[in-house]
Each structure stands twice: as structure tokens, then as C-alpha cells.
Amino acid sequence: MPTGIAIRDAREQLFDAAERVLLRDGPSALTSRAVTTEAGCAKGVLHRHFDDFDAFLAELVRERIARLQRQGAALLAAAGTGTVTGNLAGMLTDLFGPVATAIVGLVIVRDELRARLRATTPAGLPLLTEAAAIIAAYLAAERERGRIARRADVDTLSPTLIGAGHLLFADRDAGPPSPEAVRKVVTTVIADVVGESPE
Structure with missing residues (x-):
């Protein structure tokens, strides 16, 4: 070549x-x-x-985190519009697209890559940790607007949504879940703190 x-x-x-x-x-x-x-x-x-292949992979993940941060800004801007369920389902679907799901798998299996990403993500699993923070910020904004209950523990709800979403999207062979399946997961997780009429 x-x-x-x-x-x-x-x-x-x-x-x-x-x-x-x-x-x-x-x-x-x-x-x-x-x-x-x-x-x-x-x-x-x-x-x-790049200095080496792990430096390349770390930058690949950082690029994906930067993309996620832009999606998070759009989610936060949507607070107070649409429905909380619809906004969260859209965010999970965007977050767990095929590439991002594959990158999460990559981060899980490569110890050296996770170590390099500690400067970006000091704790937790890179990409998913940032996603949980974004969802927590969005839920807090909706709580301030009175669209979710004041008692809502957004710091528990957000990783619960991330974990459930990841399990839903993680099967590479089955293809992506239906929009209805994603909405059902979101509805179930937030049912105790959100009172919405069906769309």
C-alpha cells in the first residue's frame, strides 16, 4: 500500500x-x-x-462521548416539551445506537483502554457514566418544572434507565428493539414519579 x-x-x-x-x-x-x-x-x-493503538481507541471513545454531550444538550433543551417518557426513550435510542453499543463492549473488554479513559471518566464505565449524568440533569430539569415528582431520586433513576436500556439494546444479533419496547422500559422505570397520559 x-x-x-x-x-x-x-x-x-x-x-x-x-x-x-x-x-x-x-x-x-x-x-x-x-x-x-x-x-x-x-x-x-x-x-x-496516535502514540499507539490504545491512544487511538481512547480518542475514538472521547469522540463518541463528545457526540453524546451534544445529544445531552438537546435533551436538556427539550425539558418541558413533549413527554418525559418520549424524551427519555428518544435519548436511549440515540445513545444505544449500534456503534455506541459496540464501543461500550470495547471499553468493557479492554482494561488498558479503560485505564487511559480515567482522565475523562474517573469512575464508572466511560460513555455510560456520562450518559447517566446527562439523564440525571434532564430529570432534575423536569423535576424543577413539576413534570416529575419532587421526591424523584434522579441519581438512582438515571443509571437504572441506562442499565435497562443497555440490556435492551445489547443483543447485536437480534437487532434493535422496537420503539414500543424502549418506551415500555422507560415507562416502567419512571412510573412511580411521572404522571402522563398516553401519547
């Missing part, structure tokens, strides 16, 4: 390639060679942009 050819947006090209490998073959197949082969570039391209 030629090495003297400049690759436009090499980092993005490598991230996209890593996501395709993750989706197609799973976390165990993600190697530097698999990524560069998928990207159609020489292996040295990855090492020109």
Missing part, C-alpha cells in the same frame, strides 16, 4: 473504519491492522496521528 499519499481527514477516516470493523466483527476483531486495512491506508498512518 502506498505510504506517500496524503490522506484527507485521516483521523476521521480511521475512526469511521474502526466503527465499521466494530459493527461488522465486534470488539475482539478491532486491531490496528484491521482498522488501517478497512480505511484503505498504510498502518503507519495510524501511528503518525
